[in-house]
Amino acid sequence: MSNLPPPFDLLPFLLQGLWITLFITLGGCAVAIVLSVLFGVWSKSTDPILRWLSAIYITVFRGASALILLYWFYFAMPELTNIRLDAITTGILVLGANVGAYGAEVVRASLDAVPKGQYQAAAALNLNRWQTMRYVIFPQAILSMIPPFGNLMIELLKGTALVSTITVTDLTLQGKFLRDDTHRSLEIFGLLLVIYFLLSMTITAVFRVLEHRYSQGRDYGGGN
């Protein structure tokens, strides 16, 4: 296949799938962050409809397993609605929504952890809800969100392997194709595990940097 010594001769073919895996991880990450913040804030809303919406979203997208959700949106939804999304879009939206449901709980817990006096102070200053969130609550809550979000992003990266089951040729499906051709299972899947491990380590490092940056100049809340 190439002139590299085994098992590295397999790498060029495997890495073709790497870009799809990275693309879905980043896309899913964006979807997950938007949905977590949206539904996390809504779950604390005074409007009962928004609270219910967020409870339903969290229950459905956390409760039904990621693979089942992926299958449902890819195979079952077109039979119900005539809307057919391509496999990559389905992967990004479903995995993002799945992780976002866990993220919404993180956001809610972090908002709860901001002392009540901060909300009262914002009310006393006559800030509206948007200003309260934007300038008072979120800047304080974000530090305690970063470590759990780092873990969720690793879950998302690991979850992207599932898109191989709905025909997306990501890292995992490339590995499976290669295995069917060469039967060098130990080398192929061993390499895949190492690649995913390195990607996870990268995410961990990025979130360490973020945590460090956001904890600058704080003398409370566990940062240093």
Added chain:
Amino acid sequence: MWKWEVVWQVMPDIVSGLVVTLEAVAGGMILALLLGLLWAVMRRSKSHVISWPAWGVVEFVRSTPLLVQLFFVYYVMIDIVGRGFSPLMTGILVLGVHYSCYTAEVYRAGLDAVARGQWNAAKALNLTPYQTYRYVILPQAIPPILPNLGNYLIAMLKEAPLLSTITVLEILNEAKIFGNEHYRYLEPLTIVGVLFILLSLLAGLSVEWLRRRTAAMTS
């Protein structure tokens, strides 16, 4: 559109698949509970020869996808070892090892929460390491962490459908096979999805109940 007659037709397959799923989760959980305790105790060892391998396994397994781990074990057994475990056994093994690396962290937190003096007292009484864990540390460490272990049981239940990818006839695979044969995915997949939501709600309530019980016990 939704057809009820398809629902009645698919139900027997779904039920038999659910039984297999629950078998896999039960088997995987027993393995995860035992192996996780082993990793946690190994990581507390003063000898690096014992503690580092446990640390390495836990970090590596937690950072890589369960799906690739399943493929690794399943295809390596087929291609290298020849005929290996059955698909279900492979699934139980991989689920068990994967989640043992999460339960290890739960145990570790529990062990760390046992007061330092308890370890010293055990040492003062000249207990062996086995006696120290068996009679002093574990009885204090395990009750408060039961709810956290329960959460990983739920997480394992939610990842069990991945076993369908290595041909285990669990619930999602039954639904998919039915779909392939009848060109109907809507009803089977929707039933499976709703069932999983109900199961995880139920499991969540049980864990919440357990949390209250253990909180009442330990306070």
